[in-house]
Amino acid sequence: MKVVLMILSLLLPTEAVAQRNSDSATVRRLAExxxxxxxxxxxxxxxxxxxxxxxxxxxxxxxxxxWNSSDDTIVAxxxxxxxxxxxxxxxxxxxxxxxxxxxxxxxxxxxxYLVEMRDDSTAVKVATECRAVDWWCNALxxxxxxxxxxxxxxxxxxxxxLRQMPxxxxxRWMDMTPLLDPDQRKRYGKLGCGQDDKTASQLWWMAxxxxxxxxxxxxxEHFARHTMAKILEPARIVxxxxxxxxxxxxxxxxxxxxxxxxxxxxxxxxxxxxxSGHEATPNYHFIPASLPVDSLHAVDFDLDEAQSxxxxxxxxxxxxxxxxxxxxxFRRGDSAQVVVAFDATxxxxxxxxxxxxxxxVGTSDNDIAIASDSVxxxxxxxxxxxxxHVLGLxxxxxxxxxxxxxxxxxxxxxxxxxxxxxxxxxxxxxxxDEIADLRSALPFALPGQDVKRGRTGIYWEIYGLAAADSAxxxxxxxxxxxQSALRRIGESIGLAPRMSPLNIAWRESPRAGxxxxxxxxxxxxxxxxxxxxxxxxxxxxxxSPAVSSRQIEIR
Numbered sequence: 001m002k003v004v005l006m007i008l009s010l011l012l013p014t015e016a017v018a019q020r021n022s023d024s025a026t027v028r029r030l031a032e033x034x035x036x037x038x039x040x041x042x043x044x045x046x047x048x049x050x051x052x053x054x055x056x057x058x059x060x061x062x063x064x065x066x067w068n069s070s071d072d073t074i075v076a077x078x079x080x081x082x083x084x085x086x087x088x089x090x091x092x093x094x095x096x097x098x099x100x101x102x103x104x105x106x107x108x109x110x111x112x113y114l115v116e117m118r119d120d121s122t123a124v125k126v127a128t129e130c131r132a133v134d135w136w137c138n139a140l141x142x143x144x145x146x147x148x149x150x151x152x153x154x155x156x157x158x159x160x161x162l163r164q165m166p167x168x169x170x171x172r173w174m175d176m177t178p179l180l181d182p183d184q185r186k187r188y189g190k191l192g193c194g195q196d197d198k199t200a201s202q203l204w205w206m207a208x209x210x211x212x213x214x215x216x217x218x219x220x221e222h223f224a225r226h227t228m229a230k231i232l233e234p235a236r237i238v239x240x241x242x243x244x245x246x247x248x249x250x251x252x253x254x255x256x257x258x259x260x261x262x263x264x265x266x267x268x269x270x271x272x273x274x275x276s277g278h279e280a281t282p283n284y285h286f287i288p289a290s291l292p293v294d295s296l297h298a299v300d301f302d303l304d305e306a307q308s309x310x311x312x313x314x315x316x317x318x319x320x321x322x323x324x325x326x327x328x329x330f331r332r333g334d335s336a337q338v339v340v341a342f343d344a345t346x347x348x349x350x351x352x353x354x355x356x357x358x359x360x361v362g363t364s365d366n367d368i369a370i371a372s373d374s375v376x377x378x379x380x381x382x383x384x385x386x387x388x389h390v391l392g393l394x395x396x397x398x399x400x401x402x403x404x405x406x407x408x409x410x411x412x413x414x415x416x417x418x419x420x421x422x423x424x425x426x427x428x429x430x431x432x433d434e435i436a437d438l439r440s441a442l443p444f445a446l447p448g449q450d451v452k453r454g455r456t457g458i459y460w461e462i463y464g465l466a467a468a469d470s471a472x473x474x475x476x477x478x479x480x481x482x483q484s485a486l487r488r489i490g491e492s493i494g495l496a497p498r499m500s501p502l503n504i505a506w507r508e509s510p511r512a513g514x515x516x517x518x519x520x521x522x523x524x525x526x527x528x529x530x531x532x533x534x535x536x537x538x539x540x541x542x543x544s545p546a547v548s549s550r551q552i553e554i555r
Contacts, residue, residue: 062246
């Protein structure tokens with residue numbers, strides 16, 4: 001008889017459990033009503049901003065029209081009555097969460113509105129104290145830590161959440177296909193969630209805005225966006241439309257709206273104007289524009305591509321300026337010395353701000369080298385092996401939230417035995433001392449491809465010379481860049497004179513083997529301003545010519 005009663009007590013819900021479930025349902029209804037009331041107040045009081053009309057969107061995602069606009073950097077202020085209503089909502093949600101501490105929906109809404117108010121410390125506290133299912137609490141923790149600029153901690157929280165969440169949810173979060181453009185999707189198909197995870201991992205690494213900073217904030221942002229989409233999915237939103245995959249995809253690709261504005265409505269319905277959401281700005285396209293993961297030296301980036309499939313406003317630096325440094329590679333046996341000369345002082349705040357500067361080269365997240373300094377103008381150098389590498393120059397202004405940025409591929413092609421090769425051309429500012437080797441040239445390296453009309457030095461190295469090359473023919477030429485096809489044809493058949501404002505030839509007597517360093521100083525005073533190709537060619541006996549060229553602009 002005791003055994004029967006024990007079984008019945010396990011099968012039938014106790015009165016306490018039933019009461020608790022009833023209380024939880026009541027609390028949830030109260031929270032949902034409070035959230036709906038607030039969103040109604042917000043929608044009725046949206047600040048007015050004429051966003052203009054566009055015949056074409058930068059991206060059309062279901063019902064959503066997305067475009068990138070440079071004027072979105074000015075945030076529309078939130079009306080005082082809306083802010084008061086939001087504070088009242090947060091107080092209500094806080095009170096209700098104490099009555100139902102395991103309600104993940106309430107905790108998610110508290111995090112959402114605290115993030116809106118940029119109260120990062122309180123948002124982290126709420127997420128840390130979360131008592132809902134484990135994976136959801138860790139996802140909320142990752143979101144709040146990311147917003148609070150605690151990148152490594154956010155990375156760890158999301159890693160734990162991904163291990164704990166249901167398989168289908170994890171698959172959705174790991175899929176990076178929505179971030180690729182149509183051509184990239186056609187080439188790679190689905191990436192992530194068991195589909196070519198190796199390529200996905202490599203692309204996530206290349207998309208990290210700052211390789212010199214621990215953690216991968218672009219990937220963390222991806223998970224933060226999925227977390228915010230889960231928060232918004234079952235809740236009232238400003239657009240007042242039903243939730244669907246187009247809203248989720250818009251958030252995953254471009255981020256969630258940080259504020260909203262309303263366009264002008266009709267005379268009879270002035271509050272019925274179109275609602276626009278505004279993501280964090282300025283934002284940038286960090287996914288490589290080309291994805292040669294099998295040949296990293298050809299990787300290409302376009303931070304400001306208007307119709308990009310994704311954009312991101314970094315937390316490490318809220319403004320990113322593109323740099324165009326001078327990059328040159330010099331052989332050192334089977335390895336190479338990479339030189340990057342740069343100048344960030346022409347941009348504010350780098351003209352006065354303290355900075356940290358880093359040259360980063362690597363082939364993957366697990367194979368990376370960093371040469372760092374604290375200079376705004378100068379030269380950084382490091383060694384690489386013969387594999388294709390991604391090269392990044394990252395200059396971060398301390399306490400200013402700005403970055404100067406460059407990223408490209410770099411490679412040391414294999415040099416067949418018996419061949420002669422020539423290094424990249426390094427431009428330098430002529431001084432009183434003779435430039436006899438790379439070390440003496442580095443302090444004078446120009447910080448880009450622009451040269452003044454006047455004296456300009458060029459340095460290069462020759463490798464693999466034999467004793468028979470004791471009278472080595474060397475030629476140097478400067479030709480206009482971007483000539484029309486018709487002009488090139490005319491020059492090739494002799495109908496038009498060759499436009500080469502500079503053409504020099506001479507013979508050298510180099511030593512055999514090793515590195516033969518050369519430098520010359522050119523007088524460009526009489527050369528018209530414009531873009532040119534500077535070309536150095538050597539013709540060793542019984543071997544193919546070796547050529548090196550660099551595009552320059554004379555200003």
